[in-house]
Every structure is written in structure tokens, then in C-alpha cells.
Amino acid sequence: MATYDFVFSKLGLQxxxxxxxxxxxxxxxxxxxxxxxxxxxxxxxxxxPFPSMDNLNEACRAFPQSRELTxxxxxxxxxxxxxxxxxxxxxxQPLSWFLDGALYFMLATxxxxxxxxxxxxxxxxxxxxxxxxxxxxxxxxxxxxxHYEYAMQTLAIIFVCAFLCVLFGVPIGxxxxxxxxxxxxxxxxxxxxxxxxxxxxxxxxxxxxxxxxSKLYGIAIILYAIVxxxxxxxxxxxxxxxxxxxxxxxxxxxxxxxxxxxxxxLALPNIMAGVNQTIMMSLAMVVIASxxxxxxxxxxxxxxxxxxxxxxxxVAGLGIVILAVILDRVTKMSLARINASQKS
Amino acid sequence: xxKSILGAALCALTLPAVAQADCGEVSITEMNWASNxxxxxxxxxxxxxxxxxDVTVVPSxxxxxxxxxxxxxxxxxxxxxxxxxxxxxxxxxEEQGKVERLGKVLTPGGVEGWWIPTYLAEEHxxxxxxxxxxxxxxxxxxxxxxxxxxxxxxxxxxxxIRALDLEESGIEVFNHGSGETLASSMxxxxxxxxxxxxxxxxxxxxxxxxxxxxxxxGGYDQAVHERNMNADTDNPGVSDFPAAPVLTSITTDFRExxxxxxxxxxxxxFETAHMSALLAWMDENNASAEETTVYFLSNNSDIWSDWxxxxxxxxxxxxxx
Numbered sequence: 001m002a003t004y005d006f007v008f009s010k011l012g013l014q015x016x017x018x019x020x021x022x023x024x025x026x027x028x029x030x031x032x033x034x035x036x037x038x039x040x041x042x043x044x045x046x047x048x049p050f051p052s053m054d055n056l057n058e059a060c061r062a063f064p065q066s067r068e069l070t071x072x073x074x075x076x077x078x079x080x081x082x083x084x085x086x087x088x089x090x091x092x093q094p095l096s097w098f099l100d101g102a103l104y105f106m107l108a109t110x111x112x113x114x115x116x117x118x119x120x121x122x123x124x125x126x127x128x129x130x131x132x133x134x135x136x137x138x139x140x141x142x143x144x145x146x147h148y149e150y151a152m153q154t155l156a157i158i159f160v161c162a163f164l165c166v167l168f169g170v171p172i173g174x175x176x177x178x179x180x181x182x183x184x185x186x187x188x189x190x191x192x193x194x195x196x197x198x199x200x201x202x203x204x205x206x207x208x209x210x211x212x213x214s215k216l217y218g219i220a221i222i223l224y225a226i227v228x229x230x231x232x233x234x235x236x237x238x239x240x241x242x243x244x245x246x247x248x249x250x251x252x253x254x255x256x257x258x259x260x261x262x263x264x265x266l267a268l269p270n271i272m273a274g275v276n277q278t279i280m281m282s283l284a285m286v287v288i289a290s291x292x293x294x295x296x297x298x299x300x301x302x303x304x305x306x307x308x309x310x311x312x313x314x315v316a317g318l319g320i321v322i323l324a325v326i327l328d329r330v331t332k333m334s335l336a337r338i339n340a341s342q343k344s
Numbered sequence: 345x346x347k348s349i350l351g352a353a354l355c356a357l358t359l360p361a362v363a364q365a366d367c368g369e370v371s372i373t374e375m376n377w378a379s380n381x382x383x384x385x386x387x388x389x390x391x392x393x394x395x396x397x398d399v400t401v402v403p404s405x406x407x408x409x410x411x412x413x414x415x416x417x418x419x420x421x422x423x424x425x426x427x428x429x430x431x432x433x434x435x436x437x438e439e440q441g442k443v444e445r446l447g448k449v450l451t452p453g454g455v456e457g458w459w460i461p462t463y464l465a466e467e468h469x470x471x472x473x474x475x476x477x478x479x480x481x482x483x484x485x486x487x488x489x490x491x492x493x494x495x496x497x498x499x500x501x502x503x504x505i506r507a508l509d510l511e512e513s514g515i516e517v518f519n520h521g522s523g524e525t526l527a528s529s530m531x532x533x534x535x536x537x538x539x540x541x542x543x544x545x546x547x548x549x550x551x552x553x554x555x556x557x558x559x560x561x562g563g564y565d566q567a568v569h570e571r572n573m574n575a576d577t578d579n580p581g582v583s584d585f586p587a588a589p590v591l592t593s594i595t596t597d598f599r600e601x602x603x604x605x606x607x608x609x610x611x612x613x614f615e616t617a618h619m620s621a622l623l624a625w626m627d628e629n630n631a632s633a634e635e636t637t638v639y640f641l642s643n644n645s646d647i648w649s650d651w652x653x654x655x656x657x658x659x660x661x662x663x664x665x
Contacts, residue, residue, distance in 0.1 A: 025629055025631050025635040025636075025638065025639050026635070026638045026639065026642055027634070027635060027638065028389075028634050028635075028637070028638055030638070031389075031638045031641060031642060031663070032393070034642075034662055034663060035393055035660055035662050035663045036393075036662070067630050067631075070630065071630050206524070206525065206528050207528070207532075210529070210532070211520070211525040211528050211529045211532075212487065212489075212518050212529055217521075289521075290521050290522075291521045291522040291524070291525070292521050292522070292525050293518070293519065293520050293521035293522075293525055294521060295519075299493050299521070300493075302492070302493065302494060302521070302522075303493045303494035304494075305494075306405075306407070306492075306493075306494035306495070307407055307494050308407050308408060308411055309494075
């Protein structure tokens with residue numbers, strides 16, 4: 001006798017219940033009652049179970065158990081998977097090429113070209129010799145403790161992913177700022193991407209794409225890191241002073257001209273803050289992405305956790321912190337330069 | 345003062361007696377892989393229902409569990425301990441007399457090795473040996489799916505790759521980031537009947553579910569394998585993987601406290617093939633580890649009744665038919 005027998009007998013469904021048997025394996029509860037020789041006693045009101053699928057199944061064997069829901073979801077996903085990947089595979093293929101190319105470039109080029117090149121970029125965007133010296137010192141320290149290769153792999157991945165985030169994020173942000181409908185549609189998706197634990201969207205990704213391809217972790221990082229640049233681009237453009245827009249209108253500027261000559265330049269500090277956040281978030285994702293075979297410092301952190309090699313984990317963690325400080329300083333400094341140039 | 349000493353002495357006298365009559369608190373590890381959830385589930389059920397223990401399950405992993413035993417003397421029972429993955433630490437603990445091994449929980453033990461799908465082996469019998477694979481790299485997809493960094497097998501496989509000069513033969517080595525991606529690469533290849541070559545170990549769900557053939561490396565050579573177990577060894581060689589000893593281990597402290605339970609645990613053993621079958625059943629029926637435990641307990645009472653002592657057999661008589 002199960003608690004909810006009366007539901008099915010009231011509805012006159014006994015025949016339906018009896019015809020089709022959908023029983024799961026025996027549960028621990030059944031086994032325990034069998035071994036203890038307990039017979040079912042009448043239930044008190046305190047012990048009435050919630051009418052969940054499993055509990056209803058006890059009363060009516062034809063009623064599906066909740067495991068059939070997961071099974072159904074799995075089968076449904078697997079059946080659309082093939083058609084989905086026909087469409088998604090070629091679309092995302094360039095990401096694999098970018099990532100493999102960047103990794104190859106960073107590792108195949110000798111260090112005495114890469115390090116000066118990086119320093120040159122830092123000098124160009126920040127115009128600060130102190131920062132160049134700091135970056136040079138940090139990278140040389142990492143290289144000195146033989147973490148150069150890992151650090152460069154991590155950097156290569158971040159460069160590609162952050163670049164793609166900006167490439168797609170800024171136009172999306174602009175579109176959001178120009179249309180309220182677009183904003184209403186996009187914001188829930190952004191909220192979801194930001195609150196979903198990264199592990200959750202790794203699961204469908206693993207099924208959708210071949211795990212041996214680099215785009216798998218590329219997509220995971222981009223999905224996670226693209227949110228701030230979209231949000232802040234949208235916000236920055238919406239925050240541009242109404243008076244300025246009015247003045248631009250008065251000059252008879254077209255929509256295009258207004259966007260490129262007025263809105264984007266004035267929103268640039270906000271957009272750059274978004275870029276800074278995006279870079280930091282892709283760095284944060286590097287360790288998790290290592291679980292799906294991304295190379296770099298994250299692999300060492302994982303090894304440290306798996307084998308309790310405290311030293312390996314700490315040094316790799318420190319390496320990530322150093323990279324984070326470098327990237328943060330450089331983007332903040334270029335942000336400050338933009339701010340300063342706007343003030344003058 | 346006198347009274348309290350007397351009281352303490354009394355307590356000391358009565359406590360062991362109580363513990364013997366009814367087993368006290370026991371902690372047991374549950375490693376994060378499927379077969380161990382079943383082993384631990386079965387042990388927990390028997391200890392609770394047959395011996396009246398109060399069992400706490402500690403979710404853990406091989407190295408953290410051994411480290412925890414070394415540092416805190418807890419948990420009491422570490423089961424399905426893959427000796428090969430613990431390194432020197434476990435042997436040191438044994439020498440210090442902190443732990444003792446009770447016997448193999450899996451017989452003959454874990455299987456490790458490089459595998460190809462059986463349909464591939466049937467179609468191209470030459471792929472059953474590593475030489476055949478290296479002569480026809482394109483038949484296995486020209487890729488070797490390697491262990492994640494930090495696993496014991498990674499060191500061995502890396503040394504084998506060096507010894508075989510695998511990459512020279514045109515096989516790319518792909519280092520997986522986690523066991524999950526390694527398993528799913530195998531699953532997706534087998535499901536679409538594509539070629540696959542990679543490391544795997546059993547008993548596991550994938551090896552129970554998919555029909556795989558172990559690649560012959562030309563026999564097991566103990567000296568060579570031991571050399572291969574060190575990273576950056578000077579002269580790596582080619583050797584098959586031996587059957588990995590998989591043990592139940594308890595703290596010596598626990599042996600003194602609960603000799604009866606320890607005795608049961610020392611008899612507790614599963615055949616590797618049977619464990620694989622259980623895991624395949626679990627996957628087929630979409631069952632949880634707990635339900636698989638129940639499935640084993642209710643269908644294989646002839647196996648586990650041999651592990652029990654008389655009083656436990658009496659308590660569990662209802663299940664033993």
C-alpha cells in the first residue's frame with residue numbers, strides 16, 4: 001500500500017496502472033525493511049511523502065519515475081546533437097584554428113623575440129617605462145623558474161579569447177544600447193551566463209564538440225568572459241550625456257557619425273573597463289578550462305590539487321596571480337591614458 | 345581523588361567490552377569513482393546492519409585519503425586503494441605501523457593499459473599489438489589519448505611514449521585535462537564506431553559498457569615497469585601494465601577497536617569482471633550507486649554471506665534466504 005493509491009483509484013486508472021510496469025531497481029529503503037523484517041505500518045501525517053514522480057510510481061507502476069525524466073532529457077539531447085553539430089561545428093572551427101595558431105606562435109617563436117614583443121606592446125598601449133620594467137621583470141621571473149612555456153600557453157589562450165570577446169561583445173553591446181527590445185532580450189541571457197556555474201555548461205559542450213579540439217575550452221572561456229564587455233559597452237553608450245547627443249543632432253550628424261564620432265569615444269572609458277574585466281574573467285576561467293584539456297598554468301594547479309603537490313600548486317597559482325597583475329595593470333594604465341586624453 | 349581514579353579505571357574496563365558487543369563509530373572513504381561507491385555502499389550496509397556500527401562515509405580520493413590517514417589517523421577504513429597511485433607514502437605508513445592492508449578488494453585487481461575498440465581489433469587484427477599500431481597509425485585515428493596530468497598512469501604512459509618513439513610513427517599524443525574528457529572521447533568514438541586509441545583502466549563504467557581490447561605491449565617486465573613509474577627516467581622501456589593491486593586498508597587502531605569488522609573487511613572481495621558487469625548494469629538501468637549496491641546485495645547473497653561472522657549472518661538472515 002502506497003500513500004497515493006487513492007489518487008489513481010479515484011481517477012479510475014487502476015487498469016492503466018496495471019497494464020504497464022515501470023519499476024526501477026530496488027531501493028535501499030526496501031532492502032532495509034526486508035532485512036529488518038519490518039512490515040509496513042500505517043503512516044502518520046508527519047511522514048506523508050511529497051507526491052513526487054517516484055512516490056506516485058509506488059502507487060501506480062505505469063506512472064514514470066523521475067529517472068525517466070533524466071533519461072528522456074539525455075535521449076532528447078543526443079538525438080538533436082548530430083544535427084546541431086552539423087551546424088555548429090563549421091561555425092566554431094575558426095576558433096580552433098585561432099587557438100592552435102596562437103599556441104603554436106607563442107611556443108614556436110623563441111623567447112628572445114616573444115618577450116621583447118610583449119614589452120613593445122605594453123610600451124605602445126601604456127607609454128609607461130615603469131610598467132614595461134615591471135612586466136619584463138615578472139615574465140623573466142616566470143621564465144627563470146621554468147614556467148615560461150606554461151605562462152605563454154595561458155597568455156595565448158587569454159589573448160585569443162579576450163580578443164574574440166571584444167570582437168563580438170562590443171557590437172552586441174552597441175546593438176543593446178540602440179534598441180530597448182534587444183536589451184530586454186539579451187539581459188536575461190547575460191544574467192544566466194554569469195550565474196551558471198561554469199561546470200554546468202561544460203557538460204553539453206563536451207557532448208557537442210569533440211573533446212580533443214581546442215575550441216571546446218575556447219567556447220567555455222568566451223561564454224564566461226564575454227558578459228562584462230557587453231554590459232559595460234551598453235551602459236557606457238547609454239550614459240553618454242544627452243546634451244552632447246543633442247549638440248551632435250544640431251550639427252546634423254547621421255546616426256553612423258554620432259555612433260563613431262560621439263558615443264563610442266565618450267563611452268570608451270566604460271568599454272575599456274569592460275575589456276579589463278573580460279580579460280580578468282578569462283584568466284579566472286583558465287583553471288577550470290584545464291579540466292577540458294586547456295594547456296597552461298591551470299594544468300599545474302590541477303596537478304597540485306590531484307597529487308597534493310603543494311609546491312607545484314602554489315607556484316602555478318602564483319604564476320596566475322602574476323599574469324593577472326600584469327594584465328590588470330596594463331589595461332588599467334591604458335584606460336587611464338584614454339581618460340586623461342579625454343579630459344584634456 | 346581516589347574515587348575519580350577508580351571511576352576512570354572502571355570506564356577503561358567497561359569501554360572495550362561495550363565496543364565489542366556493539367560496534368561503535370566507523371569512518372570509511374568513498375572515492376570519487378563509480379566502482380568505489382558500490383564497494384563502500386556494500387561495506388556500509390553490512391557494517392551497519394550486520395555489525396551494528398555507526399558508519400560515516402567520507403568522500404575522498406586516493407592521495408587525499410592516504411594523506412589524511414597519515415596526518416590524522418582518520419578515516420578508519422580506506423577501501424579500493426589503488427596501491428600504484430599512492431606512491432611511497434603508503435609504504436611508509438605501513439612501516440610506521442599506522443595502517444595495515446587487509447587484502448585485495450578486487451581480484452585479480454585493477455586492469456590498466458592502452459585500449460582500442462574491439463570492432464577495430466576484429467577488422468584489423470594487426471592492431472592488437474603496439475607494433476602493428478605504430479605501423480598503421482591512421483587506422484587508430486593517429487591519436488593517442490593520454491592520461492590527465494597528475495595521474496600515476498600519466499608518468500608511465502609518457503615514458504612508454506618516449507620508449508616507443510610513438511610520435512615519430514605519426515601518432516599525435518593528446519593530453520587530456522581530466523578523466524571526464526578522456527572517458528567522453530572514448531564514448532563518442534565507440535558510439536560512432538570510429539577509431540580510438542588511449543589509456544583506460546577498469547573496472548569502470550566505460551570499460552564495462554563498451555567492448556574494448558587491450559593492446560599487447562609484448563609482456564610485462566617488472567624491472568622496466570618500475571623504471572617507467574619515475575618521471576624523467578633515463579632509459580624508459582616497453583612493458584605491459586601489471587594487474588594493479590587494489591586493497592582495503594585499515595588503521596591499526598581500528599583493528600584493535602573492531603577486530604570482528606576488520607575480519608569481515610579482510611574477506612570482502614569482488615571479482616574484477618563481476619564489478620565491471622555491475623557497473624554496466626548500473627549504466628543500462630540508469631541506476632544510482634546505491635541502487636546498484638542494493639542490486640548486488642539482493643542478488644549475490646551467496647558471495648557476501650561468506651564474509652560475515654555468525655552473529656552478523658543471523659542478523660541478516662532475512663536477506664540470505
